[in-house]
Amino acid sequence: MASPEARARRQVRCPRCGAGCEWTGNPHRPFCSLECRLIDLGAWLDERYCVPGPELPTDSESLGPGTPSGG
Numbered sequence: 001m002a003s004p005e006a007r008a009r010r011q012v013r014c015p016r017c018g019a020g021c022e023w024t025g026n027p028h029r030p031f032c033s034l035e036c037r038l039i040d041l042g043a044w045l046d047e048r049y050c051v052p053g054p055e056l057p058t059d060s061e062s063l064g065p066g067t068p069s070g071g
């Protein structure tokens with residue numbers, strides 16, 4: 001019978017460096033450390049500023065047919 005503690009201790013792989021780190025109680029998850037977290041964040045921000053422009057959806061669709069005035 002597996003103890004609940006064993007199940008709670010989940011190990012994840014850092015998406016930045018690939019090092020194994022604990023998920024539970026890890027403030028930098030899914031990263032192994034603050035360093036990896038900042039590196040990933042920096043890369044993300046850099047990519048964000050590099051893109052020419054985000055593709056914004058055009059909300060030209062009207063809500064519906066105009067309501068007849070009167071009352």
Ligand SMILES: [Zn+2]
Binds near residue numbers: 014015017031032036
């Ligand atoms: Zn890492």
